[in-house]
Amino acid sequence: MRLRRCTQGLCLISFIFLSCSLVLDSMAFLLAGSTLGSLIIGQYLLFDHRLRQVVSSITVERVPARNPVRKGTATGVVTRLKARGSPRLQVTISDCIPHNTNLVTGIPSVSMEENSSSQNLRMSYRILPVVHGPQQFPGLSVRVRDTFFETTFHLARDQDCQPILSVLPTGIFAAPSSDGTDALKDTRRSSIWSGIDVHSLREYSEGDDLRHADWKISAKYDKIFIRKYVAPMSHPPLIIADLPWSGAPFSKKEFGQMITEVTSMAKQTIQTFQYVSILIISGPNVLHLIREERNVARCIGELREWLNPQERTVHFYRMPDRSDIRALERGCEFALMETTDPQTQNFFESLQDRYNRILLYQRNPAFSAQIARTLSQIQMSDAILYTLGYGDSSHVRHVVRPLKSRRVRVVVKTIGSMGTNDSPDDPNVQSPGAAA
Amino acid sequence: MNRNILHYGFFTILAAGVIFQAVASGTQQGFPAVLLLFILAVVLVTTRTWPDRALFIVCIGEPLIVACSMMNLWAGLFSSCMLTGILYGTLAFLKSLTDLAIAGSFFFVFIIITIAIQVSNHVLLPLVAISVVAGLILLIQSIRNYQFARQYTSGATII
Numbered sequence: 001m002r003l004r005r006c007t008q009g010l011c012l013i014s015f016i017f018l019s020c021s022l023v024l025d026s027m028a029f030l031l032a033g034s035t036l037g038s039l040i041i042g043q044y045l046l047f048d049h050r051l052r053q054v055v056s057s058i059t060v061e062r063v064p065a066r067n068p069v070r071k072g073t074a075t076g077v078v079t080r081l082k083a084r085g086s087p088r089l090q091v092t093i094s095d096c097i098p099h100n101t102n103l104v105t106g107i108p109s110v111s112m113e114e115n116s117s118s119q120n121l122r123m124s125y126r127i128l129p130v131v132h133g134p135q136q137f138p139g140l141s142v143r144v145r146d147t148f149f150e151t152t153f154h155l156a157r158d159q160d161c162q163p164i165l166s167v168l169p170t171g172i173f174a175a176p177s178s179d180g181t182d183a184l185k186d187t188r189r190s191s192i193w194s195g196i197d198v199h200s201l202r203e204y205s206e207g208d209d210l211r212h213a214d215w216k217i218s219a220k221y222d223k224i225f226i227r228k229y230v231a232p233m234s235h236p237p238l239i240i241a242d243l244p245w246s247g248a249p250f251s252k253k254e255f256g257q258m259i260t261e262v263t264s265m266a267k268q269t270i271q272t273f274q275y276v277s278i279l280i281i282s283g284p285n286v287l288h289l290i291r292e293e294r295n296v297a298r299c300i301g302e303l304r305e306w307l308n309p310q311e312r313t314v315h316f317y318r319m320p321d322r323s324d325i326r327a328l329e330r331g332c333e334f335a336l337m338e339t340t341d342p343q344t345q346n347f348f349e350s351l352q353d354r355y356n357r358i359l360l361y362q363r364n365p366a367f368s369a370q371i372a373r374t375l376s377q378i379q380m381s382d383a384i385l386y387t388l389g390y391g392d393s394s395h396v397r398h399v400v401r402p403l404k405s406r407r408v409r410v411v412v413k414t415i416g417s418m419g420t421n422d423s424p425d426d427p428n429v430q431s432p433g434a435a436a
Numbered sequence: 437m438n439r440n441i442l443h444y445g446f447f448t449i450l451a452a453g454v455i456f457q458a459v460a461s462g463t464q465q466g467f468p469a470v471l472l473l474f475i476l477a478v479v480l481v482t483t484r485t486w487p488d489r490a491l492f493i494v495c496i497g498e499p500l501i502v503a504c505s506m507m508n509l510w511a512g513l514f515s516s517c518m519l520t521g522i523l524y525g526t527l528a529f530l531k532s533l534t535d536l537a538i539a540g541s542f543f544f545v546f547i548i549i550t551i552a553i554q555v556s557n558h559v560l561l562p563l564v565a566i567s568v569v570a571g572l573i574l575l576i577q578s579i580r581n582y583q584f585a586r587q588y589t590s591g592a593t594i595i
Contacts, residue, residue: 032502
């Protein structure tokens with residue numbers, strides 16, 4: 001509690017009069033000083049009583065527009081308050097936004113009227129989470145002031161801190177960085193075999209095969225230069241881990257098996273190719289990309305952090321790929337050309353019309369674009385997708401199609417109760433759960 | 437109730453009481469009280485639109501209480517009560533029966549203090565008693581505040 005300036009002056013006057021009464025042994029000064037002092041204490045008791053009444057009457061209901069929310073995505077929050085005011089008490093209630101969020105628009109603060117009626121108040125604002133993970137609202141800040149005193153009271157009961165905002169991480173959707181590091185990187189590999197291209201030149205040293213000498217350069221510099229040739233480059237496979245949705249049941253044993261397989265594959269890839277790239281998705285949600293990780297311990301650490309059942313903001317339910325629909329539409333066209341039966345023609349026409357409508361209204365999902373952008377950062381010749389195959393698996397096709405368009409060999413490994421199912425280039429894998 | 441009417445009403449009663457006491461005492465001790473009463477009237481009129489008007493009223497009202505108490509301690513009590521009335525009228529603190537009851541309780545405390553001073557020969561004892569009571573009240577309040585803060589803020593304290 002703080003004394004306002006007026007009250008500080010009154011306290012000073014009271015103190016001076018009481019001091020004078022002690023020094024002068026004057027009852028008159030004592031009466032003046034003590035009555036003023038008792039008045040200040042009385043006002044303080046009144047202020048405290050009213051403050052308690054106001055604070056204990058506050059009930060809060062906070063509703064975020066979306067929960068969970070993606071990191072870096074603004075979300076609206078509506079806070080409804082019910083409180084009883086107090087006469088001659090200025091009450092301002094502020095909603096404390098979570099620590100790792102920024103206020104985008106709106107004012108998370110509201111003032112109460114100075115009367116003793118029950119009041120319904122509403123705050124509306126937008127916040128932007130900047131860190132992923134559960135974010136709790138710290139509560140409410142109640143600023144109370146009257147003529148003599150003012151105080152700020154922080155309400156942090158359980159009901160004041162609800163709900164916990166679940167902030168999901170952002171996918172790696174950014175295009176390759178333009179800092180030039182990728183462009184400068186030498187992706188070629190030198191070979192002892194002579195190939196179609198020269199990797200580099202170096203001075204002759206004892207034991208080098210003179211058949212690899214570059215005589216033109218040697219004559220120019222009057223030294224013998226030996227050619228080093230480029231070997232055919234093979235890139236490590238991209239590992240894609242499709243994590244199960246935390247909101248649906250799944251087999252922990254199978255998930256454990258999937259983690260083991262992903263981890264051992266990552267280790268093996270680093271040992272073979274010196275680095276590994278792992279894309280972590282959960283259904284049609286891109287979660288994380290471990291890009292060209294060379295350190296096994298760091299890679300395993302990151303996998304340990306990320307390979308958990310994840311919350312999904314986006315769900316697919318039998319979401320067809322536009323290319324598939326186009327293919328189906330073309331199939332209808334061919335069927336129409338070949339058939340002469342009016343009923344069959346009618347059937348294919350209506351089917352074609354249905355496909356056309358789907359193509360007209362259904363746009364490519366954002367997931368496809370995210371996958372395309374993410375994959376464009378990685379060089380690969382193979383990709384292995386690990387999934388449990390629970391629920392809808394139409395997102396697998398959205399992952400496989402851009403890979404196939406880059407001529408990447410895709411292996412979809414469905415880890416189910418029937419055992420590991422390797423389906424090279426076949427995204428239409430149906431797990432036992434999905435089939436059910 | 438009109439705020440001005442209220443505190444000018446209290447001032448009128450105060451003025452009547454102080455003048456009566458000054459005349460009744462028949463000594464020169466009444467002159468400073470009347471002079472301070474006049475200054476209080478001027479302050480009341482001039483500070484109508486000023487912020488922290490209560491502080492100015494108290495600044496001039498307290499010497500008036502001292503001056504009245506020097507004539508008679510009960511006159512001092514009377515002026516204290518009236519000054520509180522003026523103060524409350526100025527701050528619009530007298531709007532309902534509850535407010536009147538609060539003001540009445542303050543008057544009652546003033547009477548207790550006056551009686552305590554009246555029965556004492558020297559300042560020290562009543563001053564110590566008043567200080568102890570005030571200290572006890574603040575101590576109890578701080579404990580209550582701690583408990584309240586713990587209940588509502590999960591261990592945090594009132595800032």
